[in-house]
Amino acid sequence: MEAPISIETIDIQGIQKLLPHRFPFLLIDRVINVRSDFSGVGIKNVSVNEPQFAGHFPGRPIYPGVLMMEGMAQTAGVIGMTLTETQRPTGVYFLTIDKCKFRKPAQPGDIVEYHMRLINRKRDMWWFHGDAKVGGVIVAEADIGAMLAD
Numbered sequence: 020m021e022a023p024i025s026i027e028t029i030d031i032q033g034i035q036k037l038l039p040h041r042f043p044f045l046l047i048d049r050v051i052n053v054r055s056d057f058s059g060v061g062i063k064n065v066s067v068n069e070p071q072f073a074g075h076f077p078g079r080p081i082y083p084g085v086l087m088m089e090g091m092a093q094t095a096g097v098i099g100m101t102l103t104e105t106q107r108p109t110g111v112y113f114l115t116i117d118k119c120k121f122r123k124p125a126q127p128g129d130i131v132e133y134h135m136r137l138i139n140r141k142r143d144m145w146w147f148h149g150d151a152k153v154g155g156v157i158v159a160e161a162d163i164g165a166m167l168a169d
Contacts, residue, residue, distance in 0.1 A: 067127035082129070125151070131152070
């Protein structure tokens with residue numbers, strides 16, 4: 020079996036070419052270590068200036084877990100669209116969240132890393148396992164399903 024090939028970092032401009040999401044719902048800042056084995060790491064710099072912190076929670080801001088799941092899905096979408104062998108699809112759609120666990124809160128000032136790896140694929144449907152980490156500690160995990168489509 021061949022060793023996976025690494026691809027350079029995908030910056031915010033590259034992400035915006037691949038995903039339709041925009042502020043305030045583009046929830047990753049870059050994707051690093053994208054490899055030909057369909058793995059990679061999405062990076063989210065959590066800032067207190069983000070709109071969700073006005074209500075989640077005043078005096079004790081916590082980055083919502085549901086946004087971490089979306090960040091995982093966006094990371095998986097970038098990986099899948101970057102490495103698709105055929106004509107690049109124009110969209111990616113969230114299908115499933117399974118085995119989701121929230122272990123610790125993330126908060127402003129944290130850098131959340133979405134470590135994603137492909138676990139299954141059937142035609143245009145892809146399933147990834149993701150670990151959200153802050154400082155090397157898992158704060159959330161889930162299996163994410165997505166479909167690449169036009």
